[in-house]
Amino acid sequence: MPQYEHQMLCRIAEQPLTPVVDFGMQPLGNGFLTENEISNEYFFRLQLGFSEESTLLQLLRQPEPERMFHNQYPFFSGTSSVMGTHFQTFATWVIDSGFLGDDPFVVELGCNDGVMLKHFASGGIKHLGIEPAENVAEVANQNGVMTISEFFSESLAESVLERHGPADAILAANVLCHISDLRGVIKGFKKLLKPNGIIAFEDPYLGDIISKTSFDQIYDEHVFLFSAHSVQYAFSLEGIELIDVQAQSTHGGSMRYILANRGAHKISSSVEQTLRQEQKQGLHRIDTFDIFRINIEKSRKNILAELNTLKQRGALVAGYGATSKSTTILNFCGIGPDLVEFICDTTPLKQGKLSPGMHIPVVSHEFFQQNPPDVSILFAWNHGREIMSKESAYIEAGGKFLTHVPHVHYV
Numbered sequence: 001m002p003q004y005e006h007q008m009l010c011r012i013a014e015q016p017l018t019p020v021v022d023f024g025m026q027p028l029g030n031g032f033l034t035e036n037e038i039s040n041e042y043f044f045r046l047q048l049g050f051s052e053e054s055t056l057l058q059l060l061r062q063p064e065p066e067r068m069f070h071n072q073y074p075f076f077s078g079t080s081s082v083m084g085t086h087f088q089t090f091a092t093w094v095i096d097s098g099f100l101g102d103d104p105f106v107v108e109l110g111c112n113d114g115v116m117l118k119h120f121a122s123g124g125i126k127h128l129g130i131e132p133a134e135n136v137a138e139v140a141n142q143n144g145v146m147t148i149s150e151f152f153s154e155s156l157a158e159s160v161l162e163r164h165g166p167a168d169a170i171l172a173a174n175v176l177c178h179i180s181d182l183r184g185v186i187k188g189f190k191k192l193l194k195p196n197g198i199i200a201f202e203d204p205y206l207g208d209i210i211s212k213t214s215f216d217q218i219y220d221e222h223v224f225l226f227s228a229h230s231v232q233y234a235f236s237l238e239g240i241e242l243i244d245v246q247a248q249s250t251h252g253g254s255m256r257y258i259l260a261n262r263g264a265h266k267i268s269s270s271v272e273q274t275l276r277q278e279q280k281q282g283l284h285r286i287d288t289f290d291i292f293r294i295n296i297e298k299s300r301k302n303i304l305a306e307l308n309t310l311k312q313r314g315a316l317v318a319g320y321g322a323t324s325k326s327t328t329i330l331n332f333c334g335i336g337p338d339l340v341e342f343i344c345d346t347t348p349l350k351q352g353k354l355s356p357g358m359h360i361p362v363v364s365h366e367f368f369q370q371n372p373p374d375v376s377i378l379f380a381w382n383h384g385r386e387i388m389s390k391e392s393a394y395i396e397a398g399g400k401f402l403t404h405v406p407h408v409h410y411v
């Protein structure tokens with residue numbers, strides 16, 4: 001078991017966390033940088049802790065939010081067409097759910113470029129996006145989505161309530177798992193939500209992360225890895241209950257949690273079913289993470305073995321998708337430009353930069369097409385299906401995709 005300099009407390013239960021996995025020193029997952037910035041690169045120790053009281057798996061420490069979400073934040077949800085469709089379906093579900101009152105008000109935390117809220121905006125539904133990354137919020141506003149660039153907190157909830165009134169629905173996708181002050185966020189939700197309103201949020205699901213050994217979901221931004229157990233515990237402290245859970249295929253396996261004020265709505269049988277399934281999988285038990293740690297080690301060994309074999313054969317190996325997830329794989333395994341020559345990514349803000357920590361050049365998709373690698377490591381494995389169909393010509397010409405999820409293999 002790794003040693004820690006002092007005991008950290010669960011951000012929800014305020015009980016000591018038990019350290020369970022240690023990834024060592026890691027840079028920021030999205031900290032793509034230039035040659036000149038290398039000497040000032042920021043590193044922190046990436047370690048997971050588990051609270052047996054709240055069952056919440058979480059980072060022991062997280063860099064300050066301003067380091068991670070700023071006006072150069074390079075992630076735009078709208079760049080993936082599958083994600084675009086997913087958020088349209090999410091919006092339609094909310095609109096048709098029967099939970100919205102007359103003349104509803106919908107709030108979304110971390111609305112990114114407006115990929116989901118634009119469907120409310122186009123339907124003339126009163127909405128507000130709250131997006132801390134200024135450059136991304138600007139794009140949302142340009143897309144006709146009313147957005148303020150702020151971090152959500154209890155006090156921001158009070159000011160939104162004063163200016164716009166209570167919310168029928170508070171939404172978030174891949175956002176709550178990023179916010180260290182979850183307790184403050186839940187208190188803010190409680191204040192902002194109408195008595196009959198709903199909270200609907202989704203995040204990568206711990207059950208999938210454990211079953212697929214997708215340890216790359218663990219990086220600075222993901223302070224929490226939620227399960228139905230831990231979500232139920234955290235919200236119950238403010239009198240909010242879980243009324244439905246819906247599994248999603250996005251981000252390699254996510255869960256959508258629907259919550260409401262206690263007693264406001266009927267509870268779906270899916271909640272009990274999922275809690276039972278989680279007990280079978282052991283998501284509420286600390287010894288589950290001993291097995292997780294062993295599986296992560298196996299994955300590291302197998303990834304390195306395959307890359308070293310490819311190197312010996314003189315194969316050109318590149319990464320596909322300069323994802324924040326890949327930062328954990330590359331740094332934890334110690335994979336640099338000697339094993340992976342470049343990483344291609346469609347995001348202009350990442351191109352021309354170096355990957356965090358291991359400094360592998362990030363290039364455009366055109367570069368990839370002009371220099372097709374023998375093997376591409378599918379760092380954006382969660383978009384695998386979309387990428388496979390886009391790259392049929394590369395595959396037909398003999399190009400191969402390698403992934404580590406759920407074990408190291410060629411796709």
Ligand code: TMP
Pocket residue numbers: 079080320321322323324325344345346347380382383386387390
């Ligand atoms: P995500 O896994 O956090 O959604 O990030 C996906 C990254 O992969 C993002 O930087 C965009 C990139 N990407 C491509 O370069 N090509 C693609 O076809 C897809 C779907 C994503």
